[in-house]
Amino acid sequence: MALFAQLAVYPPLAQVTVVSPTRGKFNFTVVLESSTSLPERPWEVSIWYDYGAYSGTRAPWRALDLELVDHTPAVLHDDSSNSNYRYTFSGDLDSPYVSPDKTYKGRRVPFTIRYRIDPGSEWSWVYHNFGIKDGELILQPPIDPNFLGAYPVEIGEGWIIRKTPSETPNARLYTIESSQPIPTPNKGNAKTESLVLGRVTQVCRWFGLVRIWEPWMAPRHGNTLFRLSEPAVLLSFLRSDGLHVVLLAINGIDDVLTHFGSSSNGEIVVEARNDSGKDRKFKVLAASAWKFELANAAVMYEARRLVRQSMAYHRLLEQLDQLPGNVRAESIDSDTVLVNSNRSNTDDPTVTPQWLESxxxxxxxxxxxxxxxxxxxxxxxxxxxxxxxxxxxxxxxxxxxxxxxxxxxxxxxxxxxxxxxxxxxxxxxxxxxxxxxxxxxxxxxxxxxxxxxxxxxxxxxxxxxxxxxxxxxxxxxxxxxxxxxxxxxxxxxxxxxxxxxxxxxxxxxxxxxxxxxxxxxxxxxxxxxxxxxxxxxxxxxxxxxxxxxxxxxxxxxxxxxxxxxxxxxxxxxxxxTTPRIMLRNSDDFFPDVPTSHAWHVFVNAHNALFVQHLNVLPxxxxxxxxxxxxxFHAAARCLSxxxxxxxxxxxxxxxxxxxxxxxxxxxxxxxxxxxSTVGKTMGVYDKYDERGVLKIGAYDGRTAVGTGLLGVFNIAESELSFILPVTKFPGVNAPDSGVSEQKWIVRSHVSRRITSPIHPSDPIRPDGLLQCTLPIRGYDVWTALPVHSFTLPSSGSEVDVALLGLLGKFTGSCAIIESSFDLTAVADDESDPPETQSGSRLKIHVQLKALGVLGIWLSDVQSSSRKVEDLMVMIQGKPVPEDTVRLDTKNVPKESGVLEVDVERAWNEMELDSGWSNEVGVDVFLK
The missing domain is CATH 3.20.20 (TIM Barrel)
Known part of the structure; x- marks a missing residue:
């Protein structure tokens, strides 16, 4: 009967999960589903983990028995037709770092899941029944984040390593160069030479971006043994203590082409070709940090600084000086970089500012x-x-x-x-x-x-x-x-x-x-x-x-x-120095090659880890x-x-x-x-051949008021059920060993389901988990939206508000340019209609870049019997037709609902004109 069980686990099996430093408990959650064609049984589930690795001893593996609980991860797929029984099991494991006076090393703890239909039955193991390999926990030690230990790479002979100031806080940066120049031939063409660099110790997983052939890069992954079959530009190693070590080959500054390779016993090899005709050295950058993105940013920022100092870059600047001044604009994050020219048949077109946003x-x-x-x-x-x-x-x-x-x-x-x-x-x-x-x-x-x-x-x-x-x-x-x-x-x-x-x-x-x-x-x-x-x-x-x-x-x-x-x-x-251009981020889309599609998206998401630091749009x-x-492709492109x-x-x-x-x-x-940010993988060390869920994250807007976006893609060859924490979203963070005061709701694009408000926590709690089941080729885009809480002045009641953006769009929240909330302003003109006197109402202002159906989540739609006629909605300062506003209570937590404003229909019926602007302003007044 156990064969009828289906499991979703967090932390996941077959992958590595880094647990940030904590002296508190951390949680395991398992959702088990069994067919209703069989009688309900008193299922039991336990975590089977390497207690010796966990405790820092030689003790054998042991079980952590999980308890059946009522609270469950928020389900984001449509399970209305689900015919399975659903059980949630949860249990906490104490941190092994118990003493505040003791210094600990990080630990790598393998674990798996076992389950049985009742206390008298034999245990079933997920590996035997489903072929799913063990998961791994990397427990980072609770130490000063600036303590990064000794040099991150054990270098061999012929190398010099020195600390370099890092532009990235909490990351340590190193410049590594050879003591002798790259060998060059007395005559003829330069050849690729190599020198063994050394190795990163305590490797648990590694990731590299390699040149699969001359024009394209793609990711490669491995476990403890470092082995490459193609030249790499970027390498990252996750150590068993939770430290990330990133290495970057230096290029583009002195006519030297540099790559990484590997030796037969797993050492890092630096390969270089010197085209300069002068003495040049092997040179790479290395950085270590407790987070991958910090180490990655440290080497990329330093590479940019080196390029800016190079003669080749200064020659480029001299050539750009010949251009009209308003063309040589610094690229800026808003994408509203000027530069366009009036079309003319003359040999010297006049350059005038316009926006590249279009x-x-x-x-x-x-x-x-x-x-x-x-x-x-x-x-x-x-x-x-x-x-x-x-x-x-x-x-x-x-x-x-x-x-x-x-x-x-x-x-x-x-x-x-x-x-x-x-x-x-x-x-x-x-x-x-x-x-x-x-x-x-x-x-x-x-x-x-x-x-x-x-x-x-x-x-x-x-x-x-x-x-x-x-x-x-x-x-x-x-x-x-x-x-x-x-x-x-x-x-x-x-x-x-x-x-x-x-x-x-x-x-x-x-x-x-x-x-x-x-x-x-x-x-x-x-x-x-x-x-x-x-x-x-x-x-x-x-x-x-x-x-x-x-x-x-x-x-x-x-x-x-x-x-x-x-x-x-x-x-x-x-x-x-110049406006951002488009850069093709991977090999081609091959419509007639079925096996290429999931790989295509996987490659793009991983290449973005490098490309995010370039002056381009991928x-x-x-x-x-x-x-x-x-x-599948459309969702990925929208997140890119x-x-x-x-x-x-x-x-x-x-x-x-x-x-x-x-x-x-x-x-x-x-x-x-x-x-507003580049979409990239949220699982740097997740392998393609593990055939799990690919997670692509992006963020839109300003810190604390923007929205996190997370695309989930089934790259397996079968249906896939999984659990993710809300902190997997970019921009959704929890304080160290604490619970965030900021609340978020999460909305699914595919099922349109909305979760109850969630407080992110560290370590993860069961109420901060999200569950989903994806079919073959399945995908979804989830949006994490900050919740704003208010006390309405007229009634004294509490209301939570979240701005969903345009409904029916993969990334509809990205249509919001800016927003504001106002409880205190009172109209100066007594002749203004009462609806616009915001002293007794909450005024919600949303500035949109496009038309569509605007969604606003309200926590009290059902509990306060809120009605459309109690609302006032205006576009460009004019009331909208009442039939363009509705309240929807489907797929939402109890008592809440979604205010839907059909901005596009109202705009057309009201025959509005944006004038010089390319935006539309919507105001909603709540009692």
Whole structure:
């Protein structure tokens, strides 16, 4: 009968959980479900854990018997049709760190679960019945967080390590460099040399970002043995005492390419290639902290400082000085960076300030998977017409590969053997030219604000054709690409002496044709150059020419693709001198490869741990809205913090899904609702092959008043049930060994369920846990919303309020620009209607970036018999029609409810106008 049991556990099995320092108890919670087709039984559950590891002795494993309890984790999936009995078992384990006068080391404690149907039955083990491996607890010791011990890496001979001031509090930073220069050949090309660095001791788990091939990075994970099969850029080690040690290879400062490798016995090896022709040393950064993000930030901030000091960076600044002053804007977090230019046919367009937010926040359509490589103007128009017919109004069009004039023949000539001939579009596919095609697109679809075109950094996959106008008009050079790569052999490229002029001319041509952005691909070609002299002369020069041209002519509207190359990432994207551009964050979306989809999202979430510190918005690539994994991809893209592109085949659209990703702003433009931080994995050391739940976290808004977002994705090949603490949300924190005064509610996008208010605690308490069951390919986006408490002056009653944002959207809370609450203001004008005199009411003000249905959770909707007629709702200072306001009491805790204001419908019926603004203000008055 035990085979009919289903378990969800926190802390989870098969993964590692770090328990922050505490001298108090910490909790285990198990939810067991059994089929109602069988009689109810007196189930028993216990934790079986390594007591010796827990106590610091050699004692054997022992059991912690759990008790059946009434309180249960909040269920966030729809279980209305669930036919199972549900039991919650809970128990506390005392901290082994009992004495305040004693110094302790951190501890690694394995554990598993056993259960049985009644006291007289044999125990069943989850590993035997379900194949689920043991979980691991890492108990961090209760010591001063600034005490980080000795050097984090046991270094071998030939290395010098020194402490370096850290810009990150509570993290210790080290610079590690070799005592001798990197060996260089007397003649010929530089080769990759290696030197054994040493090892991190007490490793429990490790994570690395490796180069799976030249243009792309991806995560790798392991346990105690460190072993790499690809070169890594970033490494992180979780020690058994709970300390995180992060290592970063230094690149982008002195023509040295640096990676990490491993030896056969698990040592860290530093691999470097010196292209400078001068003496350079192996050099890496290391940091240690009790939290991964602190150590990670410490090495990334120091790398940025080193890049800013480099000669290559100062040469870039000199070139940017040639641009108009208002183009050279420092990138800022709000995304409202200026820079745009009036379109003109002159050779010197006038640069005027505008916002890049419309570029960042637009819904884009890309032609790649939708229309294929045999591209022409007619196909593009057909695709756009199909979108419009289905009332999908995109804001950005990306004309992908194969619009250019190329040599060879599409379908017959290998793309790596085709070269770029002319700035003008392919005369067969675009017989009237690029400008006419773009003009027709804009005339037929006026909602499209930006048109971007694809091209390779060196022209095309096969670089430049020797037969075209480009080869005739610009100085060229024959270069060799590395053997064993797709570009192997000799190809023609623009000489670095002429690359600035070529890019300036090319992007001026694009701007004159009505193109406002570019997707610049195949940037890894710089890393495939076989000869040292070519790499040295072309790498930074090409990047600088491209950057200067897209800033001057396209106002920074650029997508950098196939460019996860260390030389590019550090040199071009670590500094914050220019507005942020889009950076492709992973390999492609492959619609016809079923096994690729969960991996695609997993890779993007882990690459974001590095990319979050770059001056870019991560581009998780296009996807199709009508696809078995479309919702899975859509939820991930909404959390990414970057752009959203669809690549639907004409006629194949999921309009409902697109509406969950987008909204209309007051000007009728389609926008996406991006969180203000980058979405990233919340399980740094969780392995893909553990096939658990992928957790992607983001945050939107200011500290304490913003919202935490947590996407949960089933990457297993079966239904998955799990429990997570509310503190897994970014921005939802608990004080050390205490309970937060701040309350939060959590709302599920898929089930629309809302939890009771939760006080985060450390250690985790059972009432701070959330449970969910996801089917195969299942996903959900949860939003943690701060609860604001008030005493209403007219009645003296208490009310809790939480602003949900736009309902029906994956990230609807991100539509809120700002909000405020007012209990004290009284109208100065006695002629004002009583409803607006807020002295007797609570005034809730919400400023939105888009239209839709605004949701506001109220704790007293049912208990106080609140009615719609007791409310006053105004938009832009005018009362809304009463039938656009309703109270919903479904899927909410008892006594509470959701006030729903159909802002979009009211806006249209009232025929309101935003004027110069692109926002809408909503005021709600409560008795």
């Amino acid at each position: 570029w960042y926040d637009s819904l884009a359509y890309c032609t790649w998977n939708s229309l294929g490589q045999d591209l022409n103007a007619e196909k593009i128009m057909t695709g756009l017409d199909s979108l419009a017919k289905n009332k999908i109004h995109i804001s950005t069009l990306i004309i992908d590969d194969n619009w250019q004039s190329l040599d060879g023949t599409q379908g017959d000539t290998n793309q790596f053997n085709r070269g770029w001939k002319s700035f003008e579009a392919d005369p067969l596919g675009f017989p009237e030219g690029l400008r006419a095609a773009v003009s027709k697109i804009r005339n037929a679809h006026p909602a499209i604000r930006d048109v971007a075109v694809w091209h390779a950094l060196m022209g095309y996959w096969g670089c430049v054709s020797p037969e075209g106008e480009i080869a005739q008009n610009y100085k060229t050079l024959e270069v060799n690409f590395r053997e064993g790569t797709p570009m192997a052999g000799q190809k023609l490229v623009i000489h670095p002496d002429d690359i600035h002029r070529m890019y300036d001319d090319f992007y001026r041509f694009l701007a004159s044709a009505g193109v406002t952005g570019v997707k610049t691909d195949v940037q890894f070609s710089l890393d495939l150059l076989a000869d040292t002299a070519d790499r040295q002369s072309m790498t930074n020069t090409y990047q600088s020419a491209w950057t200067q041209a897209h800033l001057r002519h396209l106002t920074g509207k650029a997508i950098s693709c196939m460019s996860m190359v260390p030389q590019i990432l550090y040199h071009s994207f670590l500094p914050t 581009d998780w690539d296009m996807f199709q809205s009508s696809h078995p994994y479309s919702g 913090g970057g752009p959203i592109y669809i690549t639907d085949t004409p006629g194949e659209h999921d309009v409902g899904l697109i509406h969950q990703m987008t909204a209309l702003n007051p000007r009728g433009q389609t926008v996406i609702l991006r969180p």
